[in-house]
Amino acid sequence: MARFPDERSEAAFSDFKDAYTPAQAVVEANRCLFCHDAPCIQVCPTSIDIPQFIRKIATGNLKSSARTIFESNILGTSCARVCPVEVLCVGDCVYNEMGIPPIQIGKLQRTATDKALEAGWQFFEAGADTGKSVGCIGGGPASLAAAHELRRRGHAVTIYERHDYLGGLNTDGVAPYKMRADDVAAEIDWVMAIGGIEVRHGAVLGDNLGFGEVEAAHDAVFLGVGLGPDKALGLPGEDLAGIDGAVDWIARMKTGTVDLSGVERAIVVGGGNTAIDAVRELIGLGVPEVTMVYRGNEENKSGYAHEWVAGKAEGARAAWHTQPVGVVGEAGRVTALRCVRTDDNKRNIAGSEHDLAADLVLVAIGQSKLGALFGSIDGIEVKWGQVVTDDDGATGRPGVYAGGDCRNGGKEVVNAAAEGKAAARAIHALLTGASAPADRPHPDHINHGPAHA
Amino acid sequence: MPDLTANCAGIVSPNPFWLASAPPANSGDQVMRAFDCGWGGAVWKTLGTPIQNVSSRFGAVAYRGNPAIGFNNIELITDRPLDVNFREIAEVKKRYPKHAVVVSLMVESREEWKQIIARSIDAGADGIELNFGCPHGMCERGMGSAVGQEPDVNERITSWAKEFSTVPVLVKLTPNVGDILPHGLAAQRGGGDGVSLINTIKSLIGVDIDRMVPMPRVDGMSTNGGYCGAAVRPIALHMVAALARDERFNIPISGIGGVTDWRDTVEFLALGASNVQVCTEVMLRGYRIVEDMIDGLQEYMVDKGYNNLDQIVGAAIPAFSEWGNLDLNYETVAKIDAKSCIGCQACLVACHDGAHQCIHPDPAGGRVPVVDESECVGCNLCEIVCPVPDCISMVEVDNGYAAATWNQHVSDGAALRPKKGAH
Numbered sequence: 001m002a003r004f005p006d007e008r009s010e011a012a013f014s015d016f017k018d019a020y021t022p023a024q025a026v027v028e029a030n031r032c033l034f035c036h037d038a039p040c041i042q043v044c045p046t047s048i049d050i051p052q053f054i055r056k057i058a059t060g061n062l063k064s065s066a067r068t069i070f071e072s073n074i075l076g077t078s079c080a081r082v083c084p085v086e087v088l089c090v091g092d093c094v095y096n097e098m099g100i101p102p103i104q105i106g107k108l109q110r111t112a113t114d115k116a117l118e119a120g121w122q123f124f125e126a127g128a129d130t131g132k133s134v135g136c137i138g139g140g141p142a143s144l145a146a147a148h149e150l151r152r153r154g155h156a157v158t159i160y161e162r163h164d165y166l167g168g169l170n171t172d173g174v175a176p177y178k179m180r181a182d183d184v185a186a187e188i189d190w191v192m193a194i195g196g197i198e199v200r201h202g203a204v205l206g207d208n209l210g211f212g213e214v215e216a217a218h219d220a221v222f223l224g225v226g227l228g229p230d231k232a233l234g235l236p237g238e239d240l241a242g243i244d245g246a247v248d249w250i251a252r253m254k255t256g257t258v259d260l261s262g263v264e265r266a267i268v269v270g271g272g273n274t275a276i277d278a279v280r281e282l283i284g285l286g287v288p289e290v291t292m293v294y295r296g297n298e299e300n301k302s303g304y305a306h307e308w309v310a311g312k313a314e315g316a317r318a319a320w321h322t323q324p325v326g327v328v329g330e331a332g333r334v335t336a337l338r339c340v341r342t343d344d345n346k347r348n349i350a351g352s353e354h355d356l357a358a359d360l361v362l363v364a365i366g367q368s369k370l371g372a373l374f375g376s377i378d379g380i381e382v383k384w385g386q387v388v389t390d391d392d393g394a395t396g397r398p399g400v401y402a403g404g405d406c407r408n409g410g411k412e413v414v415n416a417a418a419e420g421k422a423a424a425r426a427i428h429a430l431l432t433g434a435s436a437p438a439d440r441p442h443p444d445h446i447n448h449g450p451a452h453a
Numbered sequence: 454m455p456d457l458t459a460n461c462a463g464i465v466s467p468n469p470f471w472l473a474s475a476p477p478a479n480s481g482d483q484v485m486r487a488f489d490c491g492w493g494g495a496v497w498k499t500l501g502t503p504i505q506n507v508s509s510r511f512g513a514v515a516y517r518g519n520p521a522i523g524f525n526n527i528e529l530i531t532d533r534p535l536d537v538n539f540r541e542i543a544e545v546k547k548r549y550p551k552h553a554v555v556v557s558l559m560v561e562s563r564e565e566w567k568q569i570i571a572r573s574i575d576a577g578a579d580g581i582e583l584n585f586g587c588p589h590g591m592c593e594r595g596m597g598s599a600v601g602q603e604p605d606v607n608e609r610i611t612s613w614a615k616e617f618s619t620v621p622v623l624v625k626l627t628p629n630v631g632d633i634l635p636h637g638l639a640a641q642r643g644g645g646d647g648v649s650l651i652n653t654i655k656s657l658i659g660v661d662i663d664r665m666v667p668m669p670r671v672d673g674m675s676t677n678g679g680y681c682g683a684a685v686r687p688i689a690l691h692m693v694a695a696l697a698r699d700e701r702f703n704i705p706i707s708g709i710g711g712v713t714d715w716r717d718t719v720e721f722l723a724l725g726a727s728n729v730q731v732c733t734e735v736m737l738r739g740y741r742i743v744e745d746m747i748d749g750l751q752e753y754m755v756d757k758g759y760n761n762l763d764q765i766v767g768a769a770i771p772a773f774s775e776w777g778n779l780d781l782n783y784e785t786v787a788k789i790d791a792k793s794c795i796g797c798q799a800c801l802v803a804c805h806d807g808a809h810q811c812i813h814p815d816p817a818g819g820r821v822p823v824v825d826e827s828e829c830v831g832c833n834l835c836e837i838v839c840p841v842p843d844c845i846s847m848v849e850v851d852n853g854y855a856a857a858t859w860n861q862h863v864s865d866g867a868a869l870r871p872k873k874g875a876h
Binding site (some may be wrong): 023064 | 739741
C-alpha cells in the first residue's frame with residue numbers, strides 16, 4: 001500500500017481527545033458499573049462487549065481487553081477514535097441518568113487497541129482453505145471488515161480498489177484531529193496481517209473494471225464502493241478557482257497538501273458532519289474567519305451537536321437560514337458567495353439577496369450515490385441511489401452482497417464494519433452451507449423466566 | 454495455551470474458579486448459568502436443616518467512593534427444601550458432568566452427617582465441604598464456627614465424614630481463631646482430603662446512628678455477621694500461607710477470601726491454594742467476571758511461561774518466613790520522580806506525621822518534595838499514598854554490609870548496619 005508523504009496538511013493537527021495514560025485508563029475503567037444488558041452494547045452497531053473489555057483494563061488484562069474488542073469489530077482501533085461516541089455508547093452510558101460524567105468508552109477502547117497495534121498482538125488466523133474466493137469491490141472499512149472475516153473462515157479474497165491506498169473515507173475523509181491517514185494505514189497493515197487478502201489497486205468499476213469480470217472470477221461478490229464525488233451547488237460560476245467539493249478537499253488535505261495562502265475568509269456550505277469537519281479543519285489550518293452557511297438553523301442541521309459545539313469553541317461562525325444562489329468572482333477566482341435568507345421551512349425569502357465575502361468556498365452538501373453503477377444488473381435493486389439488501393447484506397442477485405455507505409447511504413465507520421462483517425458471515429453460510437461460529441459465546445446469564453421452584 | 458485444569462484434593466475442574474458456598478450457588482438455575490459463563494466449579498450453598506432467614510441480611514463498608522470494599526452478611530444456610538436442592542444438584546451434574554459440584558454441609562449429629570453425605574453422593578456430588586466456619590447464627594446452635602473453633606470437634610466430625618463419604622472431603626475453616634494451624638492440622642488428622650479457607654470473619658458492619666441500631670438492621674435489632682469481600686483478602690492469604698508453609702500440613706487448600714480477579718487468584722495459588730472460591734465479587738458484579746479471570750490467568754501464564762497451575766501453586770511459599778529470617782542489612786530509600794510528581798505532597802505529610810520525617814519541602818520553594826536519604830528508613834508509606842503510579846519508587850542502596858538476619862545476629866553476632874531514623 002502506498003505510504004503518505006510526511007509533509008501532509010493534516011500533520012498540523014494533534015488529537016482532539018488525548019490518549020489516556022495507563023493510570024488514567026485504570027481510574028476510568030474502575031468507574032464502569034459492569035451493567036447487565038448494557039445500553040452501551042445495545043447502541044454499538046458492532047455490539048462490542050464494552051463492560052467486559054473495560055473490566056479487563058481495570059484488572060490489567062489489556063491483551064484480552066483488545067481481543068474482546070476485535071472479536072466484535074476488527075476496525076476497533078479506528079472506531080475508538082472516530083466513532084461519534086457522544087451519540088452512541090457514551091451517550092447511552094447509564095451514568096448520564098444520574099448526572100455523573102459517562103464512562104469515556106472511546107478513550108478506553110483506544111487504550112486497549114492502540115496497545116495491541118503497538119505490541120503487534122495478533123488474535124486471528126486465516127481459516128483452513130475452502131477453495132472459494134470472494135471479490136470485494138471497494139477497499140473501505142466495509143470491505144476490510146468483510147475481507148478479514150472471510151479470511152478467518154478460509155475464503156480467498158481479492159479487494160478491487162480505485163486508489164493506491166486502502167481504507168476509503170476512513171483514510172482520506174476522517175477529521176485529522178480524530179485520526180490521521182498514517183495511523184489508519186498502520187491499522188490496515190495490522191488487519192491485513194491475517195494474510196491472503198489480495199489487493200488490486202487502480203481498479204475503477206465501470207472504467208477499467210467490469211462487474212461481470214469480478215463476478216466471473218469469484219464465488220461471491222461484496223459491493224463496498226462507498227459514495228461518489230461531492231455534489232455541486234449547480235450555480236453559475238461554480239467552476240471558479242477557490243471553490244471545491246469538501247470531501248475532495250479533505251482528501252487532498254489528508255493525503256497530501258492544500259494551499260491556503262491568502263485565504264482570510266472561508267465558507268463551508270452545508271449543515272452536515274462533513275461541513276462541520278471542514279469548518280474545524282480550516283480553522284485548525286489557520287484560516288482566520290470560517291463560516292458555515294446553511295439554509296436551516298443550528299437545531300435542525302444534520303451534523304452532530306457535540307461536533308458543532310467543539311467547532312464553536314474553536315471560533316467557527318455560522319450563517320443560518322442562508323442559501324447560496326450565485327458565485328461572485330474576480331480574475332477567475334471566487335471572491336464572494338451570493339446568498340439569500342431562508343424561512344423556517346428553508347424556503348428562499350425574496351429580496352434578501354446579499355454577498356458573503358470568501359477566498360475559499362467548500363461545498364459540503366452531500367456526496368453523490370453510486371447505486372447507478374449496479375442499477376442495470378439483473379436482480380440488484382437500487383433505491384435512492386443505494387443498493388437494497390436484506391439484513392445480512394444480500395442483494396436480490398444470488399452471491400452478491402453489499403455493505404457500508406453504498407448500502408446505508410453514508411453512515412459511520414462502525415456501521416460499515418458491522419455491515420461488512422455481517423455480509424461476510426452470510427457469504428460464508430452461502431459458500432459452505434454452514435453458519436459461521438459465534439466469536440465467543442455471550443451466555444444470557446440472567447434467568448428471564450419465573451422464579452425457580 | 455496453558456492448561457487451566459485444577460485439581461483440589463482429587464476434585465477436578467476445567468479451571469480453578471469455583472463459586473463459594475453462598476448466595477451465588479443457592480440453586481441449580483444459578484449454578485448452571487454460572488457454568489455457562491465459564492465458572493469451573495461450584496460449592497453448593499450449605500445444606501442442612503433448612504432455616505428461616507431475616508430481613509435485611511447484608512451490609513457493606515464504603516470507603517472513598519467504593520461502595521463495598523468489605524461486605525457483611527447475617528444470612529444462614531439454605532432455606533430451600535433438601536429434596537429440591539438434591540434434585541437440582543443431580544440435574545446440574547447430569548448437564549455439566551465435567552464441572553465440579555461440591556456440596557457444603559452443616560448438620561449436628563453423627564446420624565445426620567451420615568444421611569446428608571449419602572444423599573449428596575447419590576445426587577452426584579464430586580466432593581463435600583464441611584461448613585465449620587459460619588460465625589453468625591448457626592454457631593449459636595452449636596454448628597459452623599462453633600465446630601471450627603474446637604480442633605477436637607473438628608477432627609471428630611471430619612473423621613465421621615470420611616467414614617461416610619466416598620468422595621473427597623474438604624473442611625472449611627473459620628478464621629475466627631488465634632492461629633489457623635491447629636485447626637488445619639485437626640482437619641488433616643480427621644482424614645480430611647483438603648481444607649478450604651477462609652470462611653467469614655466475625656464482624657459488626659456499622660451502626661445506624663440515627664436509630665442507634667447496629668447494621669444490618671432487623672427492625673430494631675441487629676447481630677454480628679460474617680465479614681468478606683476484597684478487604685479480607687490479606688487475612689485469607691496469610692492463613693492459606695500459614696498452612697501451606699508448615700511442614701506438618703500436607704493436604705490441599707481451596708483458597709477463599711476477597712478474590713476479585715485473575716491477579717488475586719494467582720496470589721492465592723502462589724501461596725499454596727490449588728484453586729479459589731469466589732462469592733462477594735459475584736454478588737457485586739455477577740457471573741460474567743469469570744471471563745476476565747480465565748483470560749487474565751491464561752495471559753499471565755503465557756507471559757510467565759507457566760504451562761499448568763501446579764507450576765504456580767506454592768511458588769511464593771519459599772519466600773514466606775518469620776521476621777527473624779529477614780535481612781536487616783537490606784536497605785532501600787524513596788526516590789521521587791520530579792517529572793511525574795503532581796505536587797500534592799501527600800508523601801510529605803505521610804512521612805512527617807505517620808513515618809520517619811525524612812521527606813521535606815523543596816528548599817527552593819517548588820512543589821516537589823525532597824527525600825533526605827540519610828534518614829529514609831525505606832518504609833514504603835510515601836509510595837503507598839502517592840496518587841501517581843511509579844512516581845515514587847523504593848530504590849535499593851548498597852551499604853556495603855553483608856546480609857544479616859536477626860536470628861544470625863543473635864546466634865553468630867552478625868554485623869548490623871547503623872539504624873536510620875532512630876534518634
